[in-house]
Amino acid sequence: xxxxxxxxxxxxxxxxxxxxxxxxxxxxxxxxxxxxxxxxxxxxxxxxxxxxxxxxxxxxxxxxxxxxxxxxxxxxxxxxxxxxxxxxxxxxxxxxxxxxxxxxxxxxxxxxxxxxxxxxxxxxxxxxxxxxxxxxxxxxxxxxxxxxxxxxxxxxxxxxxxxxxxxxxxxxxxxxxxxxxxxxxxxxxxxxxxxxxxxxxxxxxxxxxxxxxxxxxxxxxxxxxxxxxxxxxxxxxxxxxxxxxxxxxxxxxxxxxxxxxxxxxxxxxxxxxxxxxxxxxxxxxxxxxxxxxxxxxxxxxxxxxxxxxxxxxxxxxxxxxxxxxxxxxxxxxxxxxxxxxxxxxxxxxxxxxxxxxxxxxxxxxxxxxxxxxxxxxxxxxxxxxxxxxxxxxxxxxxxxxxxxxxxx
Amino acid sequence: xxxxxxxxxxxxxxxxxxxxxxxxxxxxxxxxxxxxxxxxxxxxxxxxxxxxxxxxxxxxxxxxxxxxxxxxxxxxxxxxxxxxxxxxxxxxxxxxxxxxxxxxxxxxxxxxxxxxxxxxxxxxxxxxxxxxxxxxxxxxxxxxxxxxxxxxxxxxxxxxxxxxxxxxxxxxxxxxxxxxxxxxxxxxxxxxxxxxxxxxxxxxxxxxxxxxxxxxxxxxxxxxxxxxxxxxxxxxxxxxxxxxxxxxxxxxxxxxxxxxxxxxxxxxxxxxxxxxxxxxxxxxxxxxxxxxxxxxxxxxxxxxxxxxxxxxxxxxxxxxxxxxxxxxxxxxxxxxxxxxxxxxxxxxxxxxxxxxxxxxxxxxxxxxxxxxxxxxxxxxxxxxxxxxxxxxxxxxxxxxxxxxxxxx
Numbered sequence: 001x002x003x004x005x006x007x008x009x010x011x012x013x014x015x016x017x018x019x020x021x022x023x024x025x026x027x028x029x030x031x032x033x034x035x036x037x038x039x040x041x042x043x044x045x046x047x048x049x050x051x052x053x054x055x056x057x058x059x060x061x062x063x064x065x066x067x068x069x070x071x072x073x074x075x076x077x078x079x080x081x082x083x084x085x086x087x088x089x090x091x092x093x094x095x096x097x098x099x100x101x102x103x104x105x106x107x108x109x110x111x112x113x114x115x116x117x118x119x120x121x122x123x124x125x126x127x128x129x130x131x132x133x134x135x136x137x138x139x140x141x142x143x144x145x146x147x148x149x150x151x152x153x154x155x156x157x158x159x160x161x162x163x164x165x166x167x168x169x170x171x172x173x174x175x176x177x178x179x180x181x182x183x184x185x186x187x188x189x190x191x192x193x194x195x196x197x198x199x200x201x202x203x204x205x206x207x208x209x210x211x212x213x214x215x216x217x218x219x220x221x222x223x224x225x226x227x228x229x230x231x232x233x234x235x236x237x238x239x240x241x242x243x244x245x246x247x248x249x250x251x252x253x254x255x256x257x258x259x260x261x262x263x264x265x266x267x268x269x270x271x272x273x274x275x276x277x278x279x280x281x282x283x284x285x286x287x288x289x290x291x292x293x294x295x296x297x298x299x300x301x302x303x304x305x306x307x308x309x310x311x312x313x314x315x316x317x318x319x320x321x322x323x324x325x326x327x328x329x330x331x332x333x334x335x336x337x338x339x340x341x342x343x344x345x346x347x348x349x350x351x352x353x354x355x356x357x358x359x360x361x362x363x364x365x366x367x368x369x370x371x372x373x374x375x376x377x378x379x380x381x382x383x384x385x386x387x388x389x390x391x392x393x394x395x396x397x398x399x400x401x402x403x404x405x406x407x408x
Numbered sequence: 409x410x411x412x413x414x415x416x417x418x419x420x421x422x423x424x425x426x427x428x429x430x431x432x433x434x435x436x437x438x439x440x441x442x443x444x445x446x447x448x449x450x451x452x453x454x455x456x457x458x459x460x461x462x463x464x465x466x467x468x469x470x471x472x473x474x475x476x477x478x479x480x481x482x483x484x485x486x487x488x489x490x491x492x493x494x495x496x497x498x499x500x501x502x503x504x505x506x507x508x509x510x511x512x513x514x515x516x517x518x519x520x521x522x523x524x525x526x527x528x529x530x531x532x533x534x535x536x537x538x539x540x541x542x543x544x545x546x547x548x549x550x551x552x553x554x555x556x557x558x559x560x561x562x563x564x565x566x567x568x569x570x571x572x573x574x575x576x577x578x579x580x581x582x583x584x585x586x587x588x589x590x591x592x593x594x595x596x597x598x599x600x601x602x603x604x605x606x607x608x609x610x611x612x613x614x615x616x617x618x619x620x621x622x623x624x625x626x627x628x629x630x631x632x633x634x635x636x637x638x639x640x641x642x643x644x645x646x647x648x649x650x651x652x653x654x655x656x657x658x659x660x661x662x663x664x665x666x667x668x669x670x671x672x673x674x675x676x677x678x679x680x681x682x683x684x685x686x687x688x689x690x691x692x693x694x695x696x697x698x699x700x701x702x703x704x705x706x707x708x709x710x711x712x713x714x715x716x717x718x719x720x721x722x723x724x725x726x727x728x729x730x731x732x733x734x735x736x737x738x739x740x741x742x743x744x745x746x747x748x749x750x751x752x753x754x755x756x757x758x759x760x761x762x763x764x765x766x767x768x769x770x771x772x773x774x775x776x777x778x779x780x781x782x783x784x785x786x787x788x789x790x791x792x793x794x795x796x797x798x799x800x801x802x803x804x805x806x807x808x809x810x811x812x813x814x815x816x
Binding site: 107110160161163294295315316317320321324325328329330331332333334335336338339383384385388390397398399400402404405406 | 703729740747
């Protein structure tokens with residue numbers, strides 16, 4: 001299956017041709033500038049003709065080879081965008097361990113101050129834009145995702161009680177953990193905003209005896225989830241709604257959203273908080289699970305262009321001030337699972353590589369390279385603390401029906 | 409023992425005399441205005457001559473009696489300040505359960521939007537002011553505090569693994585919990601900012617084999633803590649320093665501060681964060697335990713005047729943005745223990761009431777009434793969600809030596 005939207009991948013912005021002539025002084029100078037921008041990274045830089053800068057530090061973890069002039073100068077101009085662009089179309093080759101290479105680069109960049117381009121994030125992901133954004137990522141096809149996700153098709157950070165647990169175990173453990181943090185009791189009503197392929201909604205109904213309304217604007221995912229609910233005989237207790245979170249109606253004992261807040265966008269946080277507010281009973285509580293950051297900053301522009309249009313991973317204060325505070329919702333518990341996301345991504349990436357030929361047949365080689373870079377880059381981001389994974393439990397500020405301890 | 413500073417208590421701002429003449433129309437109108445401001449509270453209001461407003465709602469939990477005109481009009485003018493002032497000098501009598509009464513009032517006020525008087529909080533608690541503020545509360549005398557605190561003299565929220573645990577058990581459990589969250593290992597170096605009477609510092613050294621430098625600007629507390637360290641043979645591993653947190657020097661594996669951030673004041677948060685930053689090793693981590701709020705707002709002015717000069721309980725974003733974010737410190741874990749603080753305060757208040765005669769002999773009756781109101785009011789604040797108690801665990805953003813799970 002190949003969607004129209006994926007055509008963007010097949011319009012190359014870079015050529016993979018190797019430059020015909022030896023490198024010039026200016027090109028070598030450009031290489032030096034690039035190396036300087038990540039000077040603490042143990043990475044070797046090379047041009048198409050084999051020219052490389054003197055490298056005297058420790059053994060490099062990898063080598064970056066520019067195949068042509070355009071790739072080289074595009075990195076001087078806008079490395080954040082063109083690292084990915086040049087790599088995905090083969091204008092740059094990366095030799096060595098990709099994750100290790102990206103970790104080196106993230107660490108080196110980490111010493112720069114994060115730029116704040118607020119204007120970028122204040123545009124609203126309204127219902128139309130949100131649908132487009134979600135369509136471009138989550139509607140790539142259930143066949144594609146089933147090649148490398150776990151059996152339950154969970155496309156969010158897993159929780160590994162022990163580091164050596166399998167991905168399937170860890171995704172079950174994550175769902176169990178979410179339910180326990182919410183303190184779900186049989187007969188309660190749960191609203192889920194952004195339900196993916198429906199695994200958590202079905203798990204909550206099956207294991208905790210609650211009824212669930214689960215919203216999602218990905219047509220492919222909703223179709224899959226509905227079929228599963230039918231198949232498991234849970235259609236009476238789990239309703240999958242193909243609609244925007246803004247259209248949630250009704251009152252619920254618990255609100256849960258796993259991996260959707262990243263797609264809401266800052267400009268709509270207060271609206272999102274308002275949906276939570278009006279959905280919760282007097283003793284309602286909720287859980288938000290999302291990719292975040294230590295400091296506000298823009299998402300990498302290449303990831304935004306090719307992988308997650310409209311996405312923004314927030315810093316905790318952005319969530320607390322805009323989503324929870326206006327409604328006097330009270331933060332009860334926060335857990336940072338960043339290293340668990342690094343592990344999750346490691347599993348996904350290895351499975352993805354194992355299925356790379358199938359993926360190339362489904363899409364094309366540029367798609368495979370783009371997703372390889374995205375998965376490896378995300379793993380490196382969580383390994384280096386460039387990204388965080390937060391689970392936030394909250395309740396109405398006036399409610400004393402909150403857990404006495406974490407064990408209760 | 410009676411300090412000079414406590415003289416403020418013996419200069420009454422209100423008289424406890426009962427007005428000689430019957431109430432007038434204007435006075436009855438004032439009473440109606442006061443009742444209206446907390447109209448949803450199940451509280452009866454009465455004047456000195458027995459006049460009361462028609463009360464048709466549910467059974468009231470308590471009755472407030474104004475003894476004279478000044479008390480009455482001062483409440484119309486500035487209830488936040490004069491509730492406490494009039495009560496402590498006996499110009500108002502409260503009949504019924506004090507905590508229940510205050511819970512009613514907090515709930516009724518909770519429906520008002522919290523005012524934001526930012527200018528109030530931007531004044532710096534510099535070293536001199538901080539010393540004055542601390543002196544006025546924490547130097548009231550170890551004899552006084554030992555009348556109603558637990559055996560270990562911990563004057564911060566306890567942790568009750570089961571609600572029926574004793575205060576002594578709960579304070580030990582709290583220290584144990586702090587150490588476990590910090591993941592202390594024998595031989596590590598810990599810096600503590602604001603160490604009270606030294607219990608946690610001694611506990612960490614004794615139970616976890618770490619060495620501790622503990623800062624405090626309360627002369628009374630430091631003297632007590634040093635004597636304890638000598639007596640327990642821990643003086644070699646726990647150094648109590650009578651100095652301001654701003655003067656912390658050296659590198660440590662862990663930074664801990666329990667119940668001090670409330671006294672730092674917003675204007676000095678970034679300085680406080682800078683102290684954390686320069687104190688931590690590359691893999692350092694820390695814990696902040698503090699009274700906070702769901703939304704920024706000023707502390708009750710009476711509490712600030714009589715109980716905690718210079719104090720400010722922050723909302724989480726204020727702490728994250730000003731203390732942690734500038735230094736790329738990463739939030740690992742947040743726990744809200746508000747109901748545990750309500751229980752802690754219940755224990756303290758009952759012990760305090762049991763020792764009220766001794767306290768009156770040490771100070772005077774106005775002091776007893778002021779502290780009764782402070783303890784009951786704090787309990788009500790934590791019961792109603794007006795105040796929160798946060799424990800925040802953090803680490804350097806670049807460190808992967810963080811706990812894999814909460815159990816590890």
